[in-house]
Structures are given as C-alpha cells and as structure tokens.
Amino acid sequence: MRPSPGDGPVAAAPTAPPVHVMDPVERMIHLVLLAGIAVSVALMAAGLAFGLLKGGGIPRGVVPLGDLPRAARGLSPAAFLSLGMIVLIATPFVRVAGSLIAFVREGDCRYVVVTAVVLAVMCASVLLGRI
Amino acid sequence: MALIAGVFGSMLGVGGGVIMVPTLSLAFGVPIKTAIATSIVCVIATSSMAQTTFVSKGMTNIRLGMLLEVATSVGAVAGGVTAVLVDGRFLQYSFAVVLVYVAWQMNRRGGDDTPAETGVLEASYYDPAARREVRYGVRRTRLGFILSFGAGDVSGLLGVGGGAFKVPIMNLLMAVPLKATIATSNLMIGVTAATGAAVFYGRGYMDPHWAVPAALGILAGARIGPRLAMYLPARVLGVIFQVVLVGFAAMMVVQATGARL
Numbered sequence: 001m002r003p004s005p006g007d008g009p010v011a012a013a014p015t016a017p018p019v020h021v022m023d024p025v026e027r028m029i030h031l032v033l034l035a036g037i038a039v040s041v042a043l044m045a046a047g048l049a050f051g052l053l054k055g056g057g058i059p060r061g062v063v064p065l066g067d068l069p070r071a072a073r074g075l076s077p078a079a080f081l082s083l084g085m086i087v088l089i090a091t092p093f094v095r096v097a098g099s100l101i102a103f104v105r106e107g108d109c110r111y112v113v114v115t116a117v118v119l120a121v122m123c124a125s126v127l128l129g130r131i
Numbered sequence: 132m133a134l135i136a137g138v139f140g141s142m143l144g145v146g147g148g149v150i151m152v153p154t155l156s157l158a159f160g161v162p163i164k165t166a167i168a169t170s171i172v173c174v175i176a177t178s179s180m181a182q183t184t185f186v187s188k189g190m191t192n193i194r195l196g197m198l199l200e201v202a203t204s205v206g207a208v209a210g211g212v213t214a215v216l217v218d219g220r221f222l223q224y225s226f227a228v229v230l231v232y233v234a235w236q237m238n239r240r241g242g243d244d245t246p247a248e249t250g251v252l253e254a255s256y257y258d259p260a261a262r263r264e265v266r267y268g269v270r271r272t273r274l275g276f277i278l279s280f281g282a283g284d285v286s287g288l289l290g291v292g293g294g295a296f297k298v299p300i301m302n303l304l305m306a307v308p309l310k311a312t313i314a315t316s317n318l319m320i321g322v323t324a325a326t327g328a329a330v331f332y333g334r335g336y337m338d339p340h341w342a343v344p345a346a347l348g349i350l351a352g353a354r355i356g357p358r359l360a361m362y363l364p365a366r367v368l369g370v371i372f373q374v375v376l377v378g379f380a381a382m383m384v385v386q387a388t389g390a391r392l
Contacts, residue, residue: 018257018264020189029193030186033179037350044343058340062332081339085172088346089332091179092325099197114197121204122322126329128208 028102029095036091040084047080093122138352138359143298143313143372151345153382161341168331169341171324176346178321180353182314188361190314192254192307195269199279200319203297206283207323223387226285227380233299234376237369240303256311260364270306278304286323294320295379298372309365309372314357 022030051058059078062085063071071079100115151173155166185191255266269275282296294316301312331337360368 020187020257022187022189025193026186026189026191030183033183033186037179037183041347041350044347047339048343058343060338060340062335062337062339064335078339081343082337085337085339085342085346086332088172088175088179089325089328092175092321095179095182096197096322099193111194111197114194114201118197118200118204118322121201121208122326125204125208125326126333 024106025099025102028098032095032098033091036087036094040087040091043080043084043087045084047077047082047084050075050080051077093119096122135352138356143294143356143360143368143375155341159341161338164331164336165338165341168328168336169338169345171328171331172337172342172346173349174320174324175328176349177353177356178317178324180350181317181357182321184354184357184361185314185317188256188357189254190256190311190357190361191318192252192269192311192315193318195252195254195301195305195307196315196318198252198272199276199297199301199315200322202276202279203283203286203319203323204326206280207286207326209280210284210286220387222285223383227383227387230295230376230380230383233303234373234380236303237299237373237376254311258308258310258365259362265308265311267306267308267311271304275300275305283323295376299376309368310360313360313368317357 048058054077059081061078062082063076063079068079068082072083096115096119100112100119103111103115151170152163152166155161155169156163161169182191186193251272252269253266255264257263258265278300279297282300285296297316297319298309298312301307301315302309307315328337
C-alpha cells in the first residue's frame, strides 16, 4: 500500500491491534452514553409495545412535562415515547456533566472550567429558548 | 432511511440534518418544524451511539472537543442575534462558496498533514486501516477556536449541526488527522443538537410518530458508521467527505434561491 502524506515518522506496524485502554474521562463518557441509550431505547420500545397492545399506532405529539407522571402511571404509550425522547435529549447534558466530574477528579483545573462553561451555555440557551 | 442516515452521519462526523430535513418534509410531507425537530433528535442519537465506539477506541480528542465546544455553543446563541443583522440568503450563498472551496482544498491536499507533536492537546489513536498508531498535536488552536465560534454561529442561523464546518476547521487548519477529526466533531454535534432539541421539545414540535422510528433506525446505523470510519483508509473517507460538502453547498444554493422547504 502506498503511504499517504499522513503517514508520520512512526511507521512500525504492530502485529496485533493494540487494545485501547480508556482513561477515566473516556470511561465516564462511555458509561453515561451507554446508559442513556439503553434507558431511552427501553422506554421507546415499551411505548411502541403499549401502542401496539392498545391499538391506534404511534401517537402524535409529545406529552408536556407536567402531565408526564400521570400519563406514565396510566401506561400511556405517548408518555413512554416522550420519556424515551427526553432521556435521549438529556444524555448529552449528562455526558458533559459527567466529563466535568471526571475532570474534577483528575484535578485538571483548566478543563473543569472549560466544561463548566459549556454546561452553563447549554443550560442558558435552553432557558433562553433560542439557539 | 434513518438507518442509512445513521451510517453516513456517524461515519463522517456530520449530523445529517441536511439530508434528513428535506427528505422528511418533501418526501414524507412532514411539517418543516417537526422535520427539523426529528432531525435534531437523530443528530443526538448519531452522536451518542457513535461515541460509544469512538471513545472506547480512543479516537475522540475529548479535550479538544470540549474546548471548541465553548466556541460553538456560544456561537450558536449568537446565531440568533446574527440572523437579525444579516440577510440569510446572502449567508447561504457565501457558505456554499466556502464549502466548495474547502472541498477543493481537501482534495488538493489529498490527505492529512504529517502529524507532528506540537505539545498542544496531543493525542494518539490506533488506525486499523493503516495498521499503526497515529500521534498528533493540535496546531493553530487560537484561530481554530475563533473559527469554531463562526461555525456555531452558522449552525445556529441555518439550523444545521455544523459538522460540515467543524471537520474542515479541525482537519485543514488545526492539522488533526481526519479520523480523529470525525470522531471529535461527532462528539461536539451532540451538545449543540441536545440544546436545540430541548427547546423544540418545550415548544411542542416533537412528534414521536416520526422521531421514535427515526431515532431507533439511526441508533442501529450509528453502530456501523464508526467502524467504517475506522477501517476505511483516511484517503477514501476524505473523498466521501468532499462529495458531501459539494452536495451540501448545492443544497444551500437551492434553499437560497427561494425553494423554501
């Protein structure tokens, strides 16, 4: 294979691909994302299943936040689908918060500040209601 | 459809909103706000799912991503302000030109810069296609930061994730290898999209009828994309990305010429 210009000075090809060992920040992000996806997929699947059982297909429109607890107790398909979407949307927020915790633990002051700013701007722009 | 969007989006580090929004609104007759909301949910799904692969393989430069995210998220807020000041059509034409220029530059360069250890945000990853460890440092951090603000501004304005701008900034300007760029851009688009999605949810534009099947399809697709991105040679990825940039530019021109979707 012809080497591309991107090939650096280190060209020693290891025989077996090395297994990447995640650092604490990577482990935290990996964990948060996996959990977020698993929970949201489970909720969406439950919503779809309830929708099938009750008939009427996939509901249109989401349940407003305030009505969610009541709708979820009534096993409303729309409530489960809405919850699944909320968890999916919340996952990147939790991921940034998780990285913040990981940077604090590592004592990486610079990135504690950087990550805190990102989280603050995210929350502020949601509150402002515009992006 | 969503499955394919998931594969492509996660392979190239772009959200795929450019493809999703017109397809949903034109082919499926979904109202435009709902189409955008659905597309944003898909970007989140792409980013979250793809990162589980990219992060575990050490492809993502998390610190670089977080740093540039400061610029893009502030830029996205500023996008709302810019929208009042500048004519949107003018912006769409300008950025179509920029995208074509960037695609041409990437094509001319024909590959990554020779990675060099610059001492700034250094990282390394294993490239399974080249079968070697790639070490690199970041160059021109300050300029990249400023331009990322611009990328965030545009994504706030035009309602696209901005991956198409983030990838060239990191790859061409900051000399980050393409694969690390794709992984890092993918991490960043999730943040912008989540913010947008929260707003759309609050305003009631989310429709599970479209968003849930699309998200599930994307989640499946985004398991495949990152693997393709890692195992394809960087050169091939570059060419695919250039084609997407030109297509993206064409879309912007079409929108600007009045075909209001």
